[in-house]
Amino acid sequence: MISRQVVRKASFVLIGLLLLGAALVSGCGSKESAQTPAPALAGNLTIAGSTSVQPFSEVLAEQFMAQNKGVQISVQGGGSSVGIEAAVSGAANIGASSRALKDEEKNKGLVDTTIALDGIAIVVHPSNTVTNLKSEEVMNIYLGNIKNWKEVGGPDAPITIVSREEGSGTRDAFTDLVMKKKDIVKTAIIQNSTGAVRTTVAGDKNAIGYVSMASVTQEVRALSIDGVAANEANVKAGTYKIQRPFLYVTKGAPEGLAKAFIDFVLSAEGQKLIVEEGAFSISK
């Protein structure tokens, strides 16, 4: 009898907790929908896509929201393909891509706006004595033909090749720009984010990797390619060849809030933020 009562009490407590939980969840829901849109620029905007573009979108969105109090911009990652897919499906108002659109994607009625340029830096451990590589040498390292640093004027040590995963915008750009579309050697270490590549290279004195120039930190050193230093000026001048565009993709021409935001990004103020964040403005 006692145990029965205990069970009964326990189940009431349980039901109570469940109800409380349900009430909380529904409470949260109603709060969000209760937000009344203010006049002028207002509403929600979702940007999803390339993790290379993400930090730029975040800074730009922050500034735009500070200027337009009624606007809520949510910036999500996911990758270029996810961003483009989200723009097609409407899951995001703006898709961010760090590669040019494929034909099959353009056929879905997408419009792309180039918002910035980014260089891809070939990075090594700071202690590496190699400071310059020819782009063929980089290609041959990633093809697995050059296996030792001494073949390119460095110490007698095996090269640890670090690459991004298949489908990554950075990898696509790298294979297009450096590899001439040839396959990266299968024994390469694969990391699935810019940060992970950088950490791996920073932790292995024989490693070589490639990351967005905006993500180069003191932990690693960017090599000159064909005698051209990996810096902003050389990307903008077009002399540093390993570079790619950052795109905002919309379904049809941008309109409403999306248009207002993209206009802001292309304005002098927006471009200044992009430069401060480490990529290069589209204006020459």
Place this chain on the structure above:
Amino acid sequence: MQPVQPRIYLRRGEKAIEKLLVLSAAIFIIVIALITIFIFSKGLPLMVKVGLGDFIFNSDWRPSKGMFGIGAMVLGSLAVTVSAMVWAVPLGISTAILMAEIAPARVGRLLGNMVELLAGIPSVVYGFVGLVVIVPFIRNYLGGNGLSVLAGAIILGIMILPTVINISRDSILAVPKEYKEGSLALGATHYQTIRRVIIPAARSGIITAVVLGMGRAIGETMAVVMVTGNSAIVPGSILEPVRTMTSNIVLEMGYAAGDHQAALFATGVVLFVFIVALNLMVNMAAKAGTDNGRK
């Protein structure tokens, strides 16, 4: 009058709870069914397109070129899992025996708490420790670049220890006291009793522990991605990098689209079949156990 009212109240309450329980179970079953249907519907068409044999046994993984063979990943999952089991299972079972049979109760409880703590650490923390401590150690003292099968095996082994230890200990503690007393009364030493009586009687539980540990090892992702280097190759030695099926999914899902995405779902299908097979093995072990206990 007085005893009647609470009884009606009780019955109503019970009915409500009963319905709530049925509802919970139904939701659970629906969720499982939906996940299964979803994974299979996304993954199977590609497996059929590529050919089941080619998909599972071919080691050419170049999604951008339309080559979808996860053979290297299937072998990779097995290589990392088996090498983790090789050291973690004996260690785990020995610890379980110590905790249940040999150590004083207080020490046993202390060890139990430590094992609980081990089980509670998030896998990304294990991965980080592996990346910062184990990978450089392997690179400096054993060769290769450190990101390797071995690094994965060490981290995974630590991660499955709590599963192996807890379930083994519980099954050892569940062996009827009379068995032990009988054995000791016949003049067997404590060690002989453990080896000849207690472990055989707890065998099914220990097998369950091992298989569940294996399931955890195959399914683990985050820590493995961080320490194994993720090259889609068949590793030639335990010092070479490797990619597991779970790693394959988590590495590439961010950017995958079209057939590539379907291939990742198909990888999930293979993984799903592996886990179901392991669960069936657990059930069989449990059934064998009921016979064993009576022999």
